[in-house]
Amino acid sequence: MPDETPTPSADGLGELTGRLAGDLVTLDAELAEIELLVTQAKAEAARHEGRRAATATKLTALGPEGDLQERLDLTTNRVTLSKRSALMESQVDVLEGKRRALARYRDAVASYGETVAALDAAAGSGAGSARARRPGRLRARWRRRAHRLAPRREPPPTAARRGRHARL
Numbered sequence: 048m049p050d051e052t053p054t055p056s057a058d059g060l061g062e063l064t065g066r067l068a069g070d071l072v073t074l075d076a077e078l079a080e081i082e083l084l085v086t087q088a089k090a091e092a093a094r095h096e097g098r099r100a101a102t103a104t105k106l107t108a109l110g111p112e113g114d115l116q117e118r119l120d121l122t123t124n125r126v127t128l129s130k131r132s133a134l135m136e137s138q139v140d141v142l143e144g145k146r147r148a149l150a151r152y153r154d155a156v157a158s159y160g161e162t163v164a165a166l167d168a169a170a171g172s173g174a175g176s177a178r179a180r181r182p183g184r185l186r187a188r189w190r191r192r193a194h195r196l197a198p199r200r201e202p203p204p205t206a207a208r209r210g211r212h213a214r215l
Contacts, residue, residue, distance in 0.1 A: 060167035067160035074153040081146045085139055092135030099128035 106121040 060163055060170055064160060064163045064167050067156055067163060070156050071153065071160060074149065074156060078146060078149055078153060081142055081149065085142045085146065088135050088139045088142060092132050092139060095128050095132035095135060099125055099132055102128060 102121055102125045106118065106125060109118055109121065
């Protein structure tokens with residue numbers, strides 16, 4: 048029985064290489080957007096935590112002999128700010144998880160792109176055309192992108208960070 052494996056055409060591989068490169072650019076843009084959202088959420092969490100600490104200081108300075116309505120308002124404000132701070136910190140955790148997953152997917156697409164570019168080079172070199180020179184440049188570009196955009200290793204969460212919800 049003859050081998051039924053279809054032989055990929057050079058045009059099809061070139062088109063696929065282009066699509067993978069386009070997907071890689073899109074994934075890079077998404078990763079940059081997620082990084083921006085992480086930065087914003089961290090800043091917002093820090094702002095709420097700072098306001099909560101200032102409210103706690105005011106409440107302590109007021110003491111038990113202070114105006115009852117003012118103490119009630121400060122306590123309510125402190126609880127609200129604590130909840131907002133915890134919400135922003137959990138949002139940071141969710142976004143960082145999404146970033147890690149998307150970075151893994153981006154690395155897989157980059158790997159597939161390198162493989163398809165190598166197949167394209169092999170298919171193009173058999174034809175002896177000018178097309179045989181192009182995939183080498185594509186592979187080099189894939190390697191540069193993969194090296195430059197390698198996923199960052201995140202440190203494990205600290206004990207203080209794991210216990211952040213205890214202050215509610």
